[in-house]
Amino acid sequence: MSHARDSTRAYLSAFAVLVAAVAIRWLLDPVMGDRLPLVTLFGAVAAAVWIGGWLPAAVVTIVGYLACDILFIPPRGRIGLDDAQNIVGLLAYLFTCALIVVIGEAMRRAQARAGERGELLRVALGSIGDAVITTDTTGRVTYFNAVAESLTGWKRDSAVGQPLESVFRIVDESTRQPVESPATRALREGAVVGLVNHTVLVDRHGGERPIDDSAAPIRDDRGAVSGCVLIFRDISERRRFETHEATRLLDARLLAAIVESSDDAIISKSLDGIIRTWNAAAHRLFGYSAEAAVGRHISLVIPPDRIAEEDLIIARLKAGQRVEHFETERVRSDGKRLWVSLTISPLKDDSGTVVGASKIVRDVTYQREADAEREKFVTLVENSTDFIGICDLEGIPTYVNRAGLAMVGLDDIDAARRTPIGEFFFPEDRSTVLDRFLPTVAKEGHGEIEIRFRHFRTGAAMWMSYKVLRLDDVAGRPIAYATVSQNVTERKRLEDELRTLAADLSEVDRRKDEFLATLSHELRNPLAPMRNMLEVLRRAGDSGGSLPRAVDTMERQLGQLVRLVDDLLDLSRVTHNRIELRRAPVELAAVLRQAVHSSQPMADEAGHHVRWELPAEPVYLDADAMRLAQVFGNLVNNACKYTPPGGTITVSAKRDGEDAIVTVADTGIGIASDKLESIFDMFSQIDRSLERSQGGLGIGLTLVKRLVEMHGGSVVAASAGEGRGSTFVVRLPTTKLRPESVAGAPAAEPKPAFAGSRRILVVDDNVDAAASLAVLLQIAGHRTVVAHDGPTAIDAASRERPDVVLLDIGLPQVNGYDVCRRIRALPWGKEVVLVALTGWGQEEDRRRSREAGFDAHLVKPVAYEALVALLDSLAEGRQPK
Numbered sequence: 001m002s003h004a005r006d007s008t009r010a011y012l013s014a015f016a017v018l019v020a021a022v023a024i025r026w027l028l029d030p031v032m033g034d035r036l037p038l039v040t041l042f043g044a045v046a047a048a049v050w051i052g053g054w055l056p057a058a059v060v061t062i063v064g065y066l067a068c069d070i071l072f073i074p075p076r077g078r079i080g081l082d083d084a085q086n087i088v089g090l091l092a093y094l095f096t097c098a099l100i101v102v103i104g105e106a107m108r109r110a111q112a113r114a115g116e117r118g119e120l121l122r123v124a125l126g127s128i129g130d131a132v133i134t135t136d137t138t139g140r141v142t143y144f145n146a147v148a149e150s151l152t153g154w155k156r157d158s159a160v161g162q163p164l165e166s167v168f169r170i171v172d173e174s175t176r177q178p179v180e181s182p183a184t185r186a187l188r189e190g191a192v193v194g195l196v197n198h199t200v201l202v203d204r205h206g207g208e209r210p211i212d213d214s215a216a217p218i219r220d221d222r223g224a225v226s227g228c229v230l231i232f233r234d235i236s237e238r239r240r241f242e243t244h245e246a247t248r249l250l251d252a253r254l255l256a257a258i259v260e261s262s263d264d265a266i267i268s269k270s271l272d273g274i275i276r277t278w279n280a281a282a283h284r285l286f287g288y289s290a291e292a293a294v295g296r297h298i299s300l301v302i303p304p305d306r307i308a309e310e311d312l313i314i315a316r317l318k319a320g321q322r323v324e325h326f327e328t329e330r331v332r333s334d335g336k337r338l339w340v341s342l343t344i345s346p347l348k349d350d351s352g353t354v355v356g357a358s359k360i361v362r363d364v365t366y367q368r369e370a371d372a373e374r375e376k377f378v379t380l381v382e383n384s385t386d387f388i389g390i391c392d393l394e395g396i397p398t399y400v401n402r403a404g405l406a407m408v409g410l411d412d413i414d415a416a417r418r419t420p421i422g423e424f425f426f427p428e429d430r431s432t433v434l435d436r437f438l439p440t441v442a443k444e445g446h447g448e449i450e451i452r453f454r455h456f457r458t459g460a461a462m463w464m465s466y467k468v469l470r471l472d473d474v475a476g477r478p479i480a481y482a483t484v485s486q487n488v489t490e491r492k493r494l495e496d497e498l499r500t501l502a503a504d505l506s507e508v509d510r511r512k513d514e515f516l517a518t519l520s521h522e523l524r525n526p527l528a529p530m531r532n533m534l535e536v537l538r539r540a541g542d543s544g545g546s547l548p549r550a551v552d553t554m555e556r557q558l559g560q561l562v563r564l565v566d567d568l569l570d571l572s573r574v575t576h577n578r579i580e581l582r583r584a585p586v587e588l589a590a591v592l593r594q595a596v597h598s599s600q601p602m603a604d605e606a607g608h609h610v611r612w613e614l615p616a617e618p619v620y621l622d623a624d625a626m627r628l629a630q631v632f633g634n635l636v637n638n639a640c641k642y643t644p645p646g647g648t649i650t651v652s653a654k655r656d657g658e659d660a661i662v663t664v665a666d667t668g669i670g671i672a673s674d675k676l677e678s679i680f681d682m683f684s685q686i687d688r689s690l691e692r693s694q695g696g697l698g699i700g701l702t703l704v705k706r707l708v709e710m711h712g713g714s715v716v717a718a719s720a721g722e723g724r725g726s727t728f729v730v731r732l733p734t735t736k737l738r739p740e741s742v743a744g745a746p747a748a749e750p751k752p753a754f755a756g757s758r759r760i761l762v763v764d765d766n767v768d769a770a771a772s773l774a775v776l777l778q779i780a781g782h783r784t785v786v787a788h789d790g791p792t793a794i795d796a797a798s799r800e801r802p803d804v805v806l807l808d809i810g811l812p813q814v815n816g817y818d819v820c821r822r823i824r825a826l827p828w829g830k831e832v833v834l835v836a837l838t839g840w841g842q843e844e845d846r847r848r849s850r851e852a853g854f855d856a857h858l859v860k861p862v863a864y865e866a867l868v869a870l871l872d873s874l875a876e877g878r879q880p881k
Helices: 002-032 041-052 054-072 084-127 146-152 182-189 236-245 252-261 280-286 308-318 365-383 402-408 413-417 427-444 489-540 546-575 588-606 625-641 689-694 700-710 767-779 790-800 816-825 843-852 864-874
Strands: 131-135 141-144 169-172 193-202 208-219 225-234 265-270 275-278 323-331 337-348 354-363 387-392 397-400 446-454 461-472 478-487 584-587 609-613 620-623 648-656 659-666 714-719 726-733 759-763 783-787 804-807 833-838 856-859
Touching: 002 041, 002 054, 041 054, 041 084, 054 084, 131 146, 131 182, 146 225, 182 193, 182 208, 182 225, 208 236, 265 280, 280 354, 308 323, 308 337, 308 354, 337 365, 365 402, 387 402, 397 413, 402 413, 402 446, 427 446, 427 461, 427 478, 461 489, 584 588, 584 625, 588 609, 588 620, 588 625, 588 648, 588 659, 620 625, 620 726, 625 648, 625 659, 625 700, 625 726, 700 714, 700 726, 759 767, 759 790, 767 783, 783 790, 790 804, 790 816, 804 816, 816 833, 816 843, 833 843, 833 864, 843 856, 856 864
Parallel strands: 609 648, 759 783, 759 804, 804 833, 833 856
Antiparallel strands: 131 141, 131 225, 169 193, 193 208, 208 225, 265 275, 265 354, 323 337, 337 354, 387 397, 387 478, 446 461, 461 478, 584 620, 648 659, 659 726, 714 726
8 A cells, every 4th residue: 555655646746747847848938939849848757757767757758748749849739740750759759758767767776776775784783783983084973873872972963073082082901091093094094994902992971891993994986085984892791701701612621610710519410410510619618529529419418308309400400490599408518507599500412401400509508697687686676675767758757666666655657657757756846856957967867866755645755865867779869767766864864963963062062162261261360369469479578488488389370270271272272273373483492491481480399400402593483482482381391290300301402404393301200102192182191190190181282282283393202111201392394584683673662661650440340359459559659449340430430530441341230342432432531541351362352352442452360560561561652640
């Protein structure tokens, strides 16, 4: 039917061409007249033979002549074959048309054959297993088959028109250097070129594969090169196996080597079960050598309880069937059983008859054990007390273990799958989990947060350590979230209790500090009148000499009590990092002299001899002189306490590189070796009768260690043993800076002495303290007024207009700070010397006294000399009234 349609279409087309030719001649008739009446028919005949072949052309030849004879050949209007001239014209016309038809038919058939050949070539190039690329003479791609697309990574439409070097990139496999394309050489040399010297093709995406390639020039009919054809193939598989099995079928020795080198046991046997071959892997697997196994029955490695399997396998092999991945047990030479996977293929002779079997045996014991371990893991997950679950990226649970279901009060996994994970949390916590936590997990791959889970039945809250891991597929795309979460409700409760306990302990510590400060204040109050009255007694004199000795004794014990109070407070400050060092360049020798001088009364009382060994050249430290004097004073006091009467205490100092070393050694009771490490611990004391008789709180050395470390130094203790004395070595960094007075700074102008009789107002709620201080000042020639509370003090100050006010802070009704502010607010109050004389001596207390308007802050008990020195220093510019 298709042929009939094509034939009809050809005749119709030929007829249309004929009509066109006749119409053209008719249009030209006014010009041409009777000349060349058939001239347009030759084109119509040629077109007809090209369109439909010789038969439509013959029809057009005859019908066209008849039409033109009637229309254009005289006599017009009829067929004029009775005229000899017309008959000759007809014969010439038929001859010409016949030539046109013959030539046209020949050309048409040649074109058809060429088309068939082109189609055949196109189909062949499209279906060939090799990649084919053709180029023009400039090296640009003109054709690209499907295999070339696959190997180069270029699509045909993208590749056509590109330079060949862009789509066909090759490098040497060994040197990695670019290699000239064989197509380039073929175009240049006009000869066939082949390259098989380890060429690697680099595809569009950077992938590489070894290829064989060759090229040949394309020549036109004249033999000129009009292009090039490049043929190449992927030889990856051949390269991969050429060493081991390229000639496997031709070389039995290579096959044997492959079998011997296999990690799987490869065995061949006859149909009656006799072993024929046995490779090295079989030896390793079963424990039998090839010599011990070949020739014996295969039951050698089959457990007796599985021997029936062999009959079933042989039956399948005889039927020509292959047995694949058959898992069973086999037995080693030592009796140990193995799980193996068998793949058994029938061996056939040339006639196709099954004559034996080839068996590949793979040990799957490890895999079976791994499967068993996975089962154990599943069991572990199901029996775990943790919440273990998986949900998809939309938050819909896909798995929750039994413990997890029980934790949140769900009946089964179906109930969980109907519950989005947002409902597992309380409404106020959902935004934290869904909007912040899970997006972080999606970005970073994991996360952990402590959050409350909700019990679906009771509504109770459970604190959970919610640990989430993002699960990805093999391509790295997120597919789910997994969690292993623990119930930490009890831990949270304990943490709350610990926080409460910590707060309680902090409060206790705060109260302890307040207690120590209060204790110091209360201890200082009775110390003040004692010191004042001692000074009164000292100044009263005693001709018998007993009174000075009593005064010295009382003063010594009073000084010891003051030191204990100071140590107690300093320990609290150091422990809480509340001490600020007031650093300045100081000379070490001056600090040591001050420290030893303060301890000299204790040494004299015990009859000790204090020796000095100071460096010849001055040694300077960047330090707080008062605190260093306290350090060395404590060490000397310690030596005095723990040295029997009449001992020797040596204080030495020297420079060691960039450090200064101070040594305090004694001939005392010594330190046991097991106590050397703990001697600096708080409240640490050596339990010796001599020590206990000397008293002490056990905090002096703790203060020494802390203060030395605050200066960037270190202190160590050493002793040869009990009864052999002790040595304390302090190492401190030196400085190149010098005190201003040493460096040549101008000496300060002497301040005017606080001489003459002064009006002094003494304010203290401790009547004895106020009275004793007033008596002491009266002995010195001053006029004194006493007040015991805030309002009385203000009235007395307004009435007496004193030159100096010695003002306690802790006063009844109006405290000392407010009293100071009110006096300063009076017109004459700015010229009054106001001194805080109090038992409160911490930095905060000193700061508050400065802010209130005090000129100075003294801590009870105050030595008379210190009080006089302070009043002298504050008297500049203020004259008696």
